[in-house]
Amino acid sequence: MESKRLALVSVGNALMDEQHRQLVEILERLLVLVNNTDDIGSIEHGQVELYGRAIKHFTDEELLMEIIAFPWLDDHKTAHHQFAGRLASLMARFQRGDLDFARQSLEGLHSWLLVHIKHDDKRYAAGLHCTEPVQPLSINHTDYAMP
Numbered sequence: 001m002e003s004k005r006l007a008l009v010s011v012g013n014a015l016m017d018e019q020h021r022q023l024v025e026i027l028e029r030l031l032v033l034v035n036n037t038d039d040i041g042s043i044e045h046g047q048v049e050l051y052g053r054a055i056k057h058f059t060d061e062e063l064l065m066e067i068i069a070f071p072w073l074d075d076h077k078t079a080h081h082q083f084a085g086r087l088a089s090l091m092a093r094f095q096r097g098d099l100d101f102a103r104q105s106l107e108g109l110h111s112w113l114l115v116h117i118k119h120d121d122k123r124y125a126a127g128l129h130c131t132e133p134v135q136p137l138s139i140n141h142t143d144y145a146m147p
């Protein structure tokens with residue numbers, strides 16, 4: 001699968017850009033795995049890694065948005081929640097042996113992520129006053145319970 005990483009836009013914050021790059025990389029690696037192997041253990045490991053990284057990124061990004069008083073924060077949180085829910089659903093069905101669903105769903109999540117970064121995340125770039133990474137944050141996972 002051809003990498004689309006070069007198409008990633010900067011949102012004007014080094015930490016967010018790096019997290020985006022990592023998320024896309026993990027997702028693309030996972031797509032290669034599900035499309036080319038039956039290595040269930042590696043696929044599961046990749047899913048868990050993607051889920052953890054996604055939750056960490058969403059949490060950091062939402063706090064950054066709160067700091068800059070991003071006016072569309074609630075809608076943005078909803079979008080993040082939908083991604084996490086779709087990924088959790090994918091993982092649950094994969095556990096039941098539905099590899100085809102995992103393949104299709106990961107393709108959809110990959111497209112979603114690229115569009116989300118380019119359009120939705122890019123909207124907060126204008127509100128940033130600097131490009132310094134935000135400080136490490138405490139994470140509240142209660143909104144994103146694992147399946």
Ligand SMILES: [Fe+2]
Pocket residue numbers: 061076080116120121
């Ligand atoms: Fe976002």
Ligand SMILES: [Fe+2]
Pocket residue numbers: 016020057061117121
């Ligand atoms: Fe983001």
